[in-house]
Amino acid sequence: GNSVTQMEGPVTLSEEAFLTINCTYTATGYPSLFWYVQYPGEGLQLLLKATKADDKGSNKGFEATYRKETTSFHLEKGSVQVSDSAVYFCALGENTGGFKTIFGAGTRLFVKA
Amino acid sequence: DAGVIQSPRHEVTEMGQEVTLRCKPISGHDYLFWYRQTMMRGLELLIYFNNNVPIDDSGMPEDRFSAKMPNASFSTLKIQPSEPRDSAVYFCASRARDRRNEKLFFGSGTQLSVL
Numbered sequence: 001g002n003s004v005t006q007m008e009g010p011v012t013l014s015e016e017a018f019l020t021i022n023c024t025y026t027a028t029g030y031p032s033l034f035w036y037v038q039y040p041g042e043g044l045q046l047l048l049k050a051t052k053a054d055d056k057g058s059n060k061g062f063e064a065t066y067r068k069e070t071t072s073f074h075l076e077k078g079s080v081q082v083s084d085s086a087v088y089f090c091a092l093g094e095n096t097g098g099f100k101t102i103f104g105a106g107t108r109l110f111v112k113a
Numbered sequence: 114d115a116g117v118i119q120s121p122r123h124e125v126t127e128m129g130q131e132v133t134l135r136c137k138p139i140s141g142h143d144y145l146f147w148y149r150q151t152m153m154r155g156l157e158l159l160i161y162f163n164n165n166v167p168i169d170d171s172g173m174p175e176d177r178f179s180a181k182m183p184n185a186s187f188s189t190l191k192i193q194p195s196e197p198r199d200s201a202v203y204f205c206a207s208r209a210r211d212r213r214n215e216k217l218f219f220g221s222g223t224q225l226s227v228l
Contacts, residue, residue: 034216043117043204043219044156089156093215100146100169101208101217105155 002027006090006104013080014112021075021107023064023090032093033057033066033073034101039086047075047088085111119205119220127228131193134223136205137186144208146217147180147190151201162188195227 007022025033032051036044048057053068062077073090090104118137126132138145146161160170165182173180177196182188192199202224206217 036217041221043206043221044217045219046216049216099144100158100161102158103148103156 002031002092002094002102004090004092004102004104006088006107008105009087009108010110011107012110012112015082016079017111019075019077019080019084019109021088021090021109023073023075023104025071025073025090025092027071027092027094029095030068031095033064034091034093035062035064035073035075036089036091036103037086038089038106044089080109080111082111082113085109117205117207117218117220119203119223121223122221123224123226125226125228126195128196129194130227131191132195132199132225132227134190134203134205134225136188136190136220138188138205138207139209139218140186142207142209142218144210145182145188146206146208147188148204148206149201150204150222156204159190192225195225197227200225200227 003026005024034049035047037047038044048059050057050066053066056065064073064075087106087108089106091101093101120135144163147159149157149159159172160180161168162182180190202222204219204222206219208215208217
């Protein structure tokens, strides 16, 4: 079945450091790919998305490129801030069957001042 | 729009008691999802509905769990009887239509503690 695998956390960085959170997926067909972010005490919210191969999603300085050849959708940010501390979830949206969204396990990010 | 509304925000109950979690999706959204989040298993899909009809309940852990969607604006997730291992954050999410690139809108979750 379809699945998403992302790097385990927690990830701890200093402010202004470069961030990469790896995500790979297994899916039939051509799913959409998403990154969601969860701040403490809140529900998940969409950070960015890409709907086809080679698309780049971007938002708030975060970027991720849909790589079909490597089945990856790694999240990057050039300079993190303390306010980026959160849990980040990689997800795929199925394009067959029930069209449900499948999430990775989440990666917790701590950014130190 | 007020977004997806869940109640209660926190629930503390004793083992064996019935627990009912509630969700009001965003008006006009055709899909409603119930997820459970724990440290051990991350975010698990329990069940989802399309136009009030359950489509896939394969994630429901056992018969103690049941979910209903009597109309387009309301859904419940019930646990009876509850057990300590049910302690988790339960999220409801809704989405418009059946398009794969549509994002999910999440509620703030219900933190359930079963003692």
